[in-house]
Amino acid sequence: xxxxxxxxxxxxxxxxxxxxxxxxxxxxxxxxxxxxxxRALQQARIAAGxxxxxxxxxxxxxxxxxxxxxxxxFAPCGGDVYARxxxxxxxxxxxxxxxxxxxxxxxxxxxxxxxxxxxxxxxxERIRPERRGPNWTAAMVAAIVAVIGFVGFTLVKGGDSxxxxxxxxxxxPQAGTGKTASAVPKSSKPAAPKPEPSDSxxxxxxxxxxxxxxxxxxxxxxxxxxDHNGRTLFDGLLKQGDSQTFQDKEKIDLVLGDAGAIQLxxxxxxxxxxxxxxxxxxxxxxxxxxxxx
Numbered sequence: 001x002x003x004x005x006x007x008x009x010x011x012x013x014x015x016x017x018x019x020x021x022x023x024x025x026x027x028x029x030x031x032x033x034x035x036x037x038x039r040a041l042q043q044a045r046i047a048a049g050x051x052x053x054x055x056x057x058x059x060x061x062x063x064x065x066x067x068x069x070x071x072x073x074f075a076p077c078g079g080d081v082y083a084r085x086x087x088x089x090x091x092x093x094x095x096x097x098x099x100x101x102x103x104x105x106x107x108x109x110x111x112x113x114x115x116x117x118x119x120x121x122x123x124x125e126r127i128r129p130e131r132r133g134p135n136w137t138a139a140m141v142a143a144i145v146a147v148i149g150f151v152g153f154t155l156v157k158g159g160d161s162x163x164x165x166x167x168x169x170x171x172x173p174q175a176g177t178g179k180t181a182s183a184v185p186k187s188s189k190p191a192a193p194k195p196e197p198s199d200s201x202x203x204x205x206x207x208x209x210x211x212x213x214x215x216x217x218x219x220x221x222x223x224x225x226x227d228h229n230g231r232t233l234f235d236g237l238l239k240q241g242d243s244q245t246f247q248d249k250e251k252i253d254l255v256l257g258d259a260g261a262i263q264l265x266x267x268x269x270x271x272x273x274x275x276x277x278x279x280x281x282x283x284x285x286x287x288x289x290x291x292x293x
């Protein structure tokens with residue numbers, strides 16, 4: 001009998017269920033309604049009345065990277081670790097909660113990746129290649145050592161000449177007395193020791209300048225340092241145990257690729273900020289910093 005069959009000749013058991021298909025369609029429609037990461041950032045920026053240049057100035061993220069992220073192009077970020085850092089920074093600048101964006105990024109890009117080495121950040125953050133400025137601190141130390149050595153040599157040489165001029169010379173009968181002329185006493189004053197740079201030496205920095213010492217105490221990290229004119233003082237990788245010292249008459253701008261590995265001294269005082277491993281930090285210090293600590 002054909003009473004129990006469907007109009008197309010199939011039995012009811014052969015008709016596929018459509019409830020699951022409808023649920024999948026609803027989920028796809030919901031996902032399609034959600035804007036992309038870049039679109040969400042762009043809409044929030046426009047709603048906040050900000051331009052790309054405004055966001056770039058506030059976050060120190062280059063305008064080209066801001067444009068690329070708003071177009072959902074994360075390649076210029078230099079890796080997933082730095083893309084997440086840029087997303088967090090840009091979201092806060094346009095008054096968005098970064099957590100949903102980071103979850104969406106993880107879903108679309110395969111979850112949290114392994115840490116990216118510092119070299120890609122070096123390429124991503126570089127504004128333009130510039131010749132490194134001279135290390136004036138090292139030049140000053142070398143000049144001081146040379147002056148101290150010259151003064152010490154002059155004192156020792158002058159003392160020897162004066163003592164020799166006063167030494168009595170044996171004459172006539174005195175030559176047979178068996179007494180010999182006393183030896184000329186040499187100056188016992190040692191040459192001034194050469195100063196050795198140390199972490200505490202930065203405390204003697206001039207008060208009319210800002211002095212920043214960066215040490216890779218707990219691992220290696222890429223760093224960038226610029227003076228108040230935007231001129232690059234250093235742009236490269238610090239290996240563990242290495243350090244760099246920078247001075248400027250107004251301010252020093254720093255970018256730390258792995259802030260958790262860095263120890264900072266500013267104007268002779270240690271910075272106590274609790275930097276996290278793998279965290280990118282952009283910092284600016286002036287002559288009056290740090291206020292406390």
